[in-house]
Amino acid sequence: MKMSGLFGATLHTAPGSSESAGHQQLLRAGMVRQLAQGIFSYLPLGWRSIRKIEHILREEMAAVAGQELSMPVAQPDELWRTSGRYHKVGAELARFADRRGRGMVLAMTHEEAVTELARSEIDSYRDLPRMVFQLQTKFRDDPRPRAGLIRVREFVMKDAYSLDRDAAGLARQYANQYRAYFRVFGRCGVPVLAVASDVGMMGGELAHEFMYPTPIGEDTLLLCDSCGYRANRQVATFAKPTPPDEAARPMRRFATPQAASVAQLAAAAGVRPDRIAKAVFVQADLGEAEAPVIAVVRGDMDLNESKLAAALGAAGLRPMTADEIAAIGAVAGYGSPVGVTAARVVVDDLVAATPNLLAGANLDGYHLRDVNVGRDFTPELVCDIVAARAGDGCPDCGAALRTTRGVEVGNIFKLGDRYSAVFGATFTDADGARRPVQMGCYGIGVGRLLGCAAQAHHDDRGLTLPITIAPYQVHLCQLGGAGSEAAAAAQALYERLGAAGVEVLHDDRGQRAGSQFADADLIGLPLRATVGARSLARGEIELHDRRTGESWPVPVGAAAETVTAAVSDRLSRANAVPPVSLPPELADRPVTARTGGAAAGSAAAR
Amino acid sequence: MKMSGLFGATLHTAPGSSESAGHQQLLRAGMVRQLAQGIFSYLPLGWRSIRKIEHILREEMAAVAGQELSMPVAQPDELWRTSGRYHKVGAELARFADRRGRGMVLAMTHEEAVTELARSEIDSYRDLPRMVFQLQTKFRDDPRPRAGLIRVREFVMKDAYSLDRDAAGLARQYANQYRAYFRVFGRCGVPVLAVASDVGMMGGELAHEFMYPTPIGEDTLLLCDSCGYRANRQVATFAKPTPPDEAARPMRRFATPQAASVAQLAAAAGVRPDRIAKAVFVQADLGEAEAPVIAVVRGDMDLNESKLAAALGAAGLRPMTADEIAAIGAVAGYGSPVGVTAARVVVDDLVAATPNLLAGANLDGYHLRDVNVGRDFTPELVCDIVAARAGDGCPDCGAALRTTRGVEVGNIFKLGDRYSAVFGATFTDADGARRPVQMGCYGIGVGRLLGCAAQAHHDDRGLTLPITIAPYQVHLCQLGGAGSEAAAAAQALYERLGAAGVEVLHDDRGQRAGSQFADADLIGLPLRATVGARSLARGEIELHDRRTGESWPVPVGAAAETVTAAVSDRLSRANAVPPVSLPPELADRPVTARTGGAAAGSAAAR
CATH class of the missing domain: 3.30.930.10 (Bira Bifunctional Protein; Domain 2)
Structure with missing residues (x-):
C-alpha cells in the first residue's frame, strides 16, 4: 500500500x-x-x-x-x-x-x-x-x-x-x-x-x-x-471467619440517637462492627415486576450485588427510596428485617451463623441488642452475599487474596x-x-x-502492536521524492517484498525524514525499512525495530531476503503460544447441575 | 469437510x-x-x-x-x-x-x-x-x-x-x-x-x-x-408521437353522464383516447409535509410515478382519497386542473403540446371539450411523466422497445x-x-x-452453482461404511485433494448410494467423485459433472491429479470474464449537472 x-x-x-x-x-x-x-x-x-x-x-x-x-x-x-x-x-x-x-x-x-x-x-x-x-x-x-x-x-x-x-x-x-x-x-x-x-x-x-x-x-x-x-x-468467595460460640440472649431494644451509620453505632453501643447486622434495602428487578428486598450483611463487610441478584434470579438491583423503605414498615438508618413482613429477606451465611447481633429496631433512634437470625426474624434465603476484599482468606488455601x-x-x-x-x-x-x-x-x-x-502495546510515540495484528508488517520510508534514486530503490524493494508476501506500507509522499518517521512511529508497524541517498551510497538500507528502537544496516542486495526472513521469524514466534493447562474445575468429570445462585460462583472457582 | x-x-x-x-x-x-x-x-x-x-x-x-x-x-x-x-x-x-x-x-x-x-x-x-x-x-x-x-x-x-x-x-x-x-x-x-x-x-x-x-x-x-x-x-423514455397541428378552439362544457372512465368517455364523446387529458390525483410526500398534486397524461398512456416523484422531489406518492379530491375543488371521475388552484399541476410534455383536449369539468357528469394547456390552466411543471411500454419507439433510434x-x-x-x-x-x-x-x-x-x-443455476434436483461460489468444489461420495476399502480410498483421496488446496465435502456417513447422490445433487457441487468397491476393483473411481450429468471413470492412481486439474481449469474459466465496453453516457467527457427531475433519467439513457 x-x-x-x-x-x-x-x-x-x-x-x-x-x-x-x-x-x-x-x-x-x-x-x-x-x-x-x-x-x-x-x-x-x-x-x-x-x-x-x-x-x-x-x-x-x-x-x-x-x-x-x-x-x-x-x-x-x-x-x-x-x-x-x-x-x-x-x-x-x-x-x-x-x-x-x-x-x-x-x-x-x-x-x-x-x-x-x-x-x-x-x-x-x-x-x-x-x-x-x-x-x-x-x-x-x-x-x-x-x-x-x-x-x-x-x-x-x-x-x-x-x-x-x-x-x-x-x-x-x-x-x-x-x-x-x-x-x-x-x-x-x-x-x-x-x-x-x-x-x-x-x-x-x-x-x-x-x-x-x-x-x-x-x-x-x-x-x-x-x-x-x-x-x-x-x-x-473467601474463607469466612468462624462466628463466636455464644448462647442466644434475649433481644432488647435500646436508644441510639444519632447512630444511623455502622461506625456511629459501633461507638455508641460499644460493640465491634463485626457484631452488627447491617440491613441493605433494595428493589430487585424480577422482569416485569420489582420486589422489595432486605439484604443483611455483617457491619464490617460489603454487600455484593451480583451475588444477591444471582441468589434472587434478578436482572438488576437498585437502592430503595426513603418512601419505599417506609412503605415496608422499616426505618432508614435504624432498619432491620425484625418485624417486617412486606419484603423478601436474604441473609449472608456468616450473619446467620453469628449469635447476638446488633440490628435496627425499625424505630427512629433505636436499635436492638442480641438479635438472633431464625428466632427474631426468618430469612427467605441464607447464602453468601458479601464481597471478597484484598486480604481476605483464599477459599481454597486460606492465603491472603x-x-x-x-x-x-x-x-x-x-x-x-x-x-x-x-x-x-x-x-x-x-x-x-x-x-x-x-x-x-x-x-x-x-x-x-x-x-x-x-x-498493552503503545508508547508515547504511538502504537507498537504485535506483528500478528499490526495493519502491515513493514513500514517502508523513502527519503527522496519521485524520480530520486531512493524512490527507485524503495519501489524495487516494495515490489520484491510484495512478491514474497510481505505486507508493506510505503511512504512515497516525499516528506521530510522526521515527518515520515513520526508517522511510522504512530502507526507502529514492527519493522521500518528506510531507503535514502546517504545509506544507498554505502550500498545499504536501514532497518529499525519499532519496539526496541534498535536500528541496523542491511546491504541493499540482501534487503528483501533479510526483511522477509525477519517478518517470517517474528510471525512464527508471535503465533507460538504455549499450551495452557486446564483449571481444576474443568477437569474431565461429570458436571453437577447448578444448585443455587451464589453457589454457582463457588463451584466455578473450585 | x-x-x-x-x-x-x-x-x-x-x-x-x-x-x-x-x-x-x-x-x-x-x-x-x-x-x-x-x-x-x-x-x-x-x-x-x-x-x-x-x-x-x-x-x-x-x-x-x-x-x-x-x-x-x-x-x-x-x-x-x-x-x-x-x-x-x-x-x-x-x-x-x-x-x-x-x-x-x-x-x-x-x-x-x-x-x-x-x-x-x-x-x-x-x-x-x-x-x-x-x-x-x-x-x-x-x-x-x-x-x-x-x-x-x-x-x-x-x-x-x-x-x-x-x-x-x-x-x-x-x-x-x-x-x-x-x-x-x-x-x-x-x-x-x-x-x-x-x-x-x-x-x-x-x-x-x-x-x-x-x-x-x-x-x-x-x-x-x-x-x-x-x-x-x-x-x-420513448419517442413520443407528434401532436396534431390544430388551432385552439374555444373551450366548452358538455354533459357526459356515466362517463367517468377514459373508455366510457371516448365512446360517449366520440373522440380517441389520445385526445383525452387524464387527470391523476395524488398526494406527494415532501418530507415533513404532503402536497396535493394533479398529474395530467394522455388518455392512452399511464402515469409513471417514479418520473412524477422525481420531478417533484418527492419521497413517495399515494392516491388522493375522495375527500381530498373534493377538498381541492375537483370531482373524481370528472376532474381536471381547470379552475383548481389548491393543487400543484404537473403535465406530461405531450399533453402540453396537444391542442383541443377533452378534460374533466370538475362537475359531476360533465366534461370540457377543446381544453388547451396554458390557456385554460397553467401547469407548474411540464415534463415527461408517462410510462414507456413495449412497442413504444426507442428514444435513440425509434425502433420498437x-x-x-x-x-x-x-x-x-x-x-x-x-x-x-x-x-x-x-x-x-x-x-x-x-x-x-x-x-x-x-x-x-x-x-x-x-x-x-x-x-440462475438450479434444476429439479437441486443447486448447480458455479464453481466460483459453490460452498465446496468437489463432493466425495464413499460407497461403503467405516473400515471398508472404499472408506480407506476415499480418505486417501480426501487428504490428497486437501493438500492440493481442493475444497472437498466428503460424505462419510455410510449411507446408501442413492441417498448420497440425492444429497450431492441438492448441494450441487460442480464435480462429484465416487469411490466404491465395484469401481475400485477395476482400479477406478467415478467422476460426475453436476451440470451436464456426464460421468466418466478415472484411474485411482491419477484421481487426485485429475480432480485437481479439473477444478483448477473450471475455476480459471469461470473467473475469466470478457471486458465490457462502456455505454455512451460513460464516455470520458465532462459530466453535465442535473437540471431537473425526470431529465436525469433521459440524460442517463443517452
Missing part, C-alpha cells in the same frame, strides 16, 4: 476527549474515528487489524471444529420473550417496531437464534456434537461507553455455540474453547487471566471470563498467588439446557429418548480485543 | 412457503433458513458461498483501488436529519430510541457516515482520489419481503464510495465500478444488464442499475434490440456534491479554493446475489 493513496490521516496532536492512552494512539495513528458516543468507524488501517484478529479467530475456531455461519441481528421480540430475556435484559437491549408495528430487537447475543437452528437441524445423537460460530455486528446499549474501543455500543463479536449430547460432551467443548481462547489472546499479544464469573443474563451453570489485567479495567479480580484461585469479585483490575475480553458459558429446554431443541438419543441439546456459548469482542492490544 | 460433522440438514421434500424455485433449492440444500419474514440465517454451506462472493467483491474492489473500512450501522438520527434523508426515506428506515432517549437509525446505506469521514480525513487535493468500501450488515424494512434472499429486510451489502476532486475524476471512478460490476457478476455466474435508473432517495446526478433478467424480478426494463438502449421503466423483468443486484450513483456540500466535506484545491468532494456510491447486495445465482 502506498501512503500517497491511503484513506485516513495521522494526527500529530493528541485528541483531547479520549480516555485511555491506547485509544489515543489508535486515533492518532488513523485507525479509528468516533461517530457517536460508543460508536466508531474503522479506517482502512484499523480495519486491517480487525480483519487480522478475525482471521486468527477463524483459525482457532476451525481448530476446535467450529463451523462458521451467520444469524440475523434484527430478530422478532417473540424469540426473546420465549427465552425470558426480553424482560430479564434491561435497556442494553435495543428494541424497535418494524413498519407493521411488530416488536423487534437488535440481538446482542444469539442463544435464541442458534437454539432455533438446533431445533431444525439436529434430530439425532448422530448429529452431535457440533460447534458453530459467527463474526457479527452487535449493538448493546451500554450505559457508560468509555475507553474508546473497550466499552462501545456497536461492535463485532465472535460468538460460538456448542451443541452436545450430554454434559461430558459439553465439558469437552467448553475446555476446547477455554484453550482456544488462550491461543487467540496469546497470538494477539494480549495477556489474560481466566477467572470464574457470574453467569448473569446468559443463565446456565458455569462461566469463565478472560481478563486483560489493566488499571483502566472496570472489573475487580480476586487472585490467590499461593494456590492460583482466580475469580471476578462478582462471584469471588489480592485484587487487580481487568477488562473482560472474552467469556465462556456452560448453558446446559437453559435454552434448548425452552425452545424444544431436542434430539433422539441412542436409547430412543428425546433429550434437550446441551449447549455452551463463547464470546470474544473483536474491537475490544484491538482496544486491549493497543492499551 | 466431513458430512458426518456438518451442521445443517438437507431437506428431501420441498418446503411449501417459499416463492422462487432457486430459493427452494437453497432451503433444500441446507444453505439458509428463515428466522422471520425477510430475515434469514445462513447455515455453514450457505455462509461459505457468501464468503466466496465477498472474496470476489474484495478482489474486484482492490482492483479498482478500493480500500476496505467499516462504518457503524447504528447511527444518531441527526446525521440523517442533516442530509435530509431522515424525512425523505420512509418506513424502510428502522428508527429507535437509545437508552437515553436519543433518536437512532439503522443505516441502510452510508453516504452520511462516509461524508463525515471525508470531512475529517480529506484536507487537500493531494488526498484525492480515494475509493473506500465495506461489507456490512444492513437493515431495510422492505414492505414486501419475498423470493427468499432476493427481497429481504436484513442483508450484507458491499457499499463502496468514491471521493474525487472533480467531475472528471468521479467519471473515471464511476466507470471503474461499472466495469468491476460486470466482473463481479460474471465471476458469480449471474448475467446482468446495466440500465439507466432513477437516483431515488440517494439523490445525485446519474445512476445505473445492474439487472439480472428473470421473470421473478419486480423491475421492468425497456430494451432496444436495435441500438442497445436500456433503461428501468422508472426512467425509460421490448420489455423484460429483472432483479436489481447492484447499483451505482453519481452523487456529485449532494452530500459533501451539506456536510461541509471540502478540500483545498491546487488554486487554494475550498471545493466540495465529488462523490459516488456503489452497492451490491451479497445475499441477493446468491439468491440470483441460485435462481
Whole structure:
C-alpha cells in the first residue's frame, strides 16, 4: 500500500476527549474515528487489524471444529420473550417496531437464534456434537461507553455455540474453547487471566471470563498467588471467619440517637462492627415486576450485588427510596428485617451463623441488642452475599487474596439446557429418548480485543502492536521524492517484498525524514525499512525495530531476503503460544447441575 | 469437510412457503433458513458461498483501488436529519430510541457516515482520489419481503464510495465500478444488464442499475434490440408521437353522464383516447409535509410515478382519497386542473403540446371539450411523466422497445456534491479554493446475489452453482461404511485433494448410494467423485459433472491429479470474464449537472 493513496490521516496532536492512552494512539495513528458516543468507524488501517484478529479467530475456531455461519441481528421480540430475556435484559437491549408495528430487537447475543437452528437441524445423537460460530455486528446499549474501543455500543463479536449430547460432551467443548481462547489472546499479544464469573443474563451453570489485567479495567479480580484461585469479585468467595460460640440472649431494644451509620453505632453501643447486622434495602428487578428486598450483611463487610441478584434470579438491583423503605414498615438508618413482613429477606451465611447481633429496631433512634437470625426474624434465603476484599482468606488455601483490575475480553458459558429446554431443541438419543441439546456459548469482542492490544502495546510515540495484528508488517520510508534514486530503490524493494508476501506500507509522499518517521512511529508497524541517498551510497538500507528502537544496516542486495526472513521469524514466534493447562474445575468429570445462585460462583472457582 | 460433522440438514421434500424455485433449492440444500419474514440465517454451506462472493467483491474492489473500512450501522438520527434523508426515506428506515432517549437509525446505506469521514480525513487535493468500501450488515424494512434472499429486510451489502476532486475524476471512478460490476457478476455466474435508473432517495446526478433478467424480478426494463438502449421503466423514455397541428378552439362544457372512465368517455364523446387529458390525483410526500398534486397524461398512456416523484422531489406518492379530491375543488371521475388552484399541476410534455383536449369539468357528469394547456390552466411543471411500454419507439433510434423483468443486484450513483456540500466535506484545491468532494456510491447486495445465482443455476434436483461460489468444489461420495476399502480410498483421496488446496465435502456417513447422490445433487457441487468397491476393483473411481450429468471413470492412481486439474481449469474459466465496453453516457467527457427531475433519467439513457 502506498501512503500517497491511503484513506485516513495521522494526527500529530493528541485528541483531547479520549480516555485511555491506547485509544489515543489508535486515533492518532488513523485507525479509528468516533461517530457517536460508543460508536466508531474503522479506517482502512484499523480495519486491517480487525480483519487480522478475525482471521486468527477463524483459525482457532476451525481448530476446535467450529463451523462458521451467520444469524440475523434484527430478530422478532417473540424469540426473546420465549427465552425470558426480553424482560430479564434491561435497556442494553435495543428494541424497535418494524413498519407493521411488530416488536423487534437488535440481538446482542444469539442463544435464541442458534437454539432455533438446533431445533431444525439436529434430530439425532448422530448429529452431535457440533460447534458453530459467527463474526457479527452487535449493538448493546451500554450505559457508560468509555475507553474508546473497550466499552462501545456497536461492535463485532465472535460468538460460538456448542451443541452436545450430554454434559461430558459439553465439558469437552467448553475446555476446547477455554484453550482456544488462550491461543487467540496469546497470538494477539494480549495477556489474560481466566477467572470464574457470574453467569448473569446468559443463565446456565458455569462461566469463565478472560481478563486483560489493566488499571483502566472496570472489573475487580480476586487472585490467590499461593494456590492460583482466580475469580471476578462478582462471584469471588473467601474463607469466612468462624462466628463466636455464644448462647442466644434475649433481644432488647435500646436508644441510639444519632447512630444511623455502622461506625456511629459501633461507638455508641460499644460493640465491634463485626457484631452488627447491617440491613441493605433494595428493589430487585424480577422482569416485569420489582420486589422489595432486605439484604443483611455483617457491619464490617460489603454487600455484593451480583451475588444477591444471582441468589434472587434478578436482572438488576437498585437502592430503595426513603418512601419505599417506609412503605415496608422499616426505618432508614435504624432498619432491620425484625418485624417486617412486606419484603423478601436474604441473609449472608456468616450473619446467620453469628449469635447476638446488633440490628435496627425499625424505630427512629433505636436499635436492638442480641438479635438472633431464625428466632427474631426468618430469612427467605441464607447464602453468601458479601464481597471478597484484598486480604481476605483464599477459599481454597486460606492465603491472603489480592485484587487487580481487568477488562473482560472474552467469556465462556456452560448453558446446559437453559435454552434448548425452552425452545424444544431436542434430539433422539441412542436409547430412543428425546433429550434437550446441551449447549455452551463463547464470546470474544473483536474491537475490544484491538482496544486491549493497543492499551498493552503503545508508547508515547504511538502504537507498537504485535506483528500478528499490526495493519502491515513493514513500514517502508523513502527519503527522496519521485524520480530520486531512493524512490527507485524503495519501489524495487516494495515490489520484491510484495512478491514474497510481505505486507508493506510505503511512504512515497516525499516528506521530510522526521515527518515520515513520526508517522511510522504512530502507526507502529514492527519493522521500518528506510531507503535514502546517504545509506544507498554505502550500498545499504536501514532497518529499525519499532519496539526496541534498535536500528541496523542491511546491504541493499540482501534487503528483501533479510526483511522477509525477519517478518517470517517474528510471525512464527508471535503465533507460538504455549499450551495452557486446564483449571481444576474443568477437569474431565461429570458436571453437577447448578444448585443455587451464589453457589454457582463457588463451584466455578473450585 | 466431513458430512458426518456438518451442521445443517438437507431437506428431501420441498418446503411449501417459499416463492422462487432457486430459493427452494437453497432451503433444500441446507444453505439458509428463515428466522422471520425477510430475515434469514445462513447455515455453514450457505455462509461459505457468501464468503466466496465477498472474496470476489474484495478482489474486484482492490482492483479498482478500493480500500476496505467499516462504518457503524447504528447511527444518531441527526446525521440523517442533516442530509435530509431522515424525512425523505420512509418506513424502510428502522428508527429507535437509545437508552437515553436519543433518536437512532439503522443505516441502510452510508453516504452520511462516509461524508463525515471525508470531512475529517480529506484536507487537500493531494488526498484525492480515494475509493473506500465495506461489507456490512444492513437493515431495510422492505414492505414486501419475498423470493427468499432476493427481497429481504436484513442483508450484507458491499457499499463502496468514491471521493474525487472533480467531475472528471468521479467519471473515471464511476466507470471503474461499472466495469468491476460486470466482473463481479460474471465471476458469480449471474448475467446482468446495466440500465439507466432513477437516483431515488440517494439523490445525485446519474445512476445505473445492474439487472439480472428473470421473470421473478419486480423491475421492468425497456430494451432496444436495435441500438442497445436500456433503461428501468422508472426512467425509460420513448419517442413520443407528434401532436396534431390544430388551432385552439374555444373551450366548452358538455354533459357526459356515466362517463367517468377514459373508455366510457371516448365512446360517449366520440373522440380517441389520445385526445383525452387524464387527470391523476395524488398526494406527494415532501418530507415533513404532503402536497396535493394533479398529474395530467394522455388518455392512452399511464402515469409513471417514479418520473412524477422525481420531478417533484418527492419521497413517495399515494392516491388522493375522495375527500381530498373534493377538498381541492375537483370531482373524481370528472376532474381536471381547470379552475383548481389548491393543487400543484404537473403535465406530461405531450399533453402540453396537444391542442383541443377533452378534460374533466370538475362537475359531476360533465366534461370540457377543446381544453388547451396554458390557456385554460397553467401547469407548474411540464415534463415527461408517462410510462414507456413495449412497442413504444426507442428514444435513440425509434425502433420498437421490448420489455423484460429483472432483479436489481447492484447499483451505482453519481452523487456529485449532494452530500459533501451539506456536510461541509471540502478540500483545498491546487488554486487554494475550498471545493466540495465529488462523490459516488456503489452497492451490491451479497445475499441477493446468491439468491440470483441460485435462481440462475438450479434444476429439479437441486443447486448447480458455479464453481466460483459453490460452498465446496468437489463432493466425495464413499460407497461403503467405516473400515471398508472404499472408506480407506476415499480418505486417501480426501487428504490428497486437501493438500492440493481442493475444497472437498466428503460424505462419510455410510449411507446408501442413492441417498448420497440425492444429497450431492441438492448441494450441487460442480464435480462429484465416487469411490466404491465395484469401481475400485477395476482400479477406478467415478467422476460426475453436476451440470451436464456426464460421468466418466478415472484411474485411482491419477484421481487426485485429475480432480485437481479439473477444478483448477473450471475455476480459471469461470473467473475469466470478457471486458465490457462502456455505454455512451460513460464516455470520458465532462459530466453535465442535473437540471431537473425526470431529465436525469433521459440524460442517463443517452
